[in-house]
Amino acid sequence: MSVHISAKKGEIAKTVLMPGDPLRAKYIADNFLTDVTLVSQTRNIFFFTGKYKGKEITVGASGMGFPSIGIYSYELFTEYEVDTIIRIGTCGAYSTDLKLFDILNVENAASESTYAKFAWGIEEDIISNQGSAFDKINETAKELGLNAKATNIHSSDIFYRKDPAVPEIAVRHNCPAVEMEAFALFANAQHLGKNAATILTVSDIIPTHEFISADQREQALRTMMELSLETALKF
DSSP: OOSSOOOOTTSSOSEEEEOSSHHHHHHHHHHHOEEEEEEEOGGGOOEEEEEETTEEEEEEOOOSSHHHHHHHHHHHHHHSOOOEEEEEEEEEESSTTSOTTOEEEEEEEEOOOSHHHHHHOOOOSEEEOBTTHHHHHHHHHHHHTOOEEEEEEEEOSOSSOSOOSOOHHHHHTTOOEEESSHHHHHHHHHHHTOEEEEEEEEEEETTTTEEOOHHHHHHHHHHHHHHHHHHHTTO
């Protein structure tokens, strides 16, 4: 086991899907996987390993923000020799060019965060997806008849802020939406030479205050979950 994950060696699959919410990880395990085993529940961050169409897959929560996903993804990559992590989450749109329920395949994550700089000496404020996962997501989306929009994303440390304007970094790097984890995941994967991608569902439109209701959220996120699971079959 690692410091923050209590699974034994061999209990984590080579491909891991990472929602932020532990209960969303449980939902995926309960509704999509067979032969499921709960392999870690330290701090109530659940990790489940099971099979999807015969392929062994682990689904586990990342928590919220760079420090959390930074810890979990690093330990998965290093202690459990995971090859690929696909983050599956939600994002807020800065622009009305995006609509509720749009699915985004993150090409680059831009951030003001010092995470990559002080962890790995990566000076750039924008980091791309790593390895082959991004292309496999695009390929799988076409096979499923889905429009997964390749886009840049703003990864922010901040959920609440005083200034309502779109942050300068998001404008500069043409980021139409914001989330809080992809930049750290991509930084870890770049440093370690691993595969990392992020699929997001637009859950709210910031300028219009539109949002997906609780009743709508389950079905909306199922589409993203199915895309990630079908992509995982390609590894």
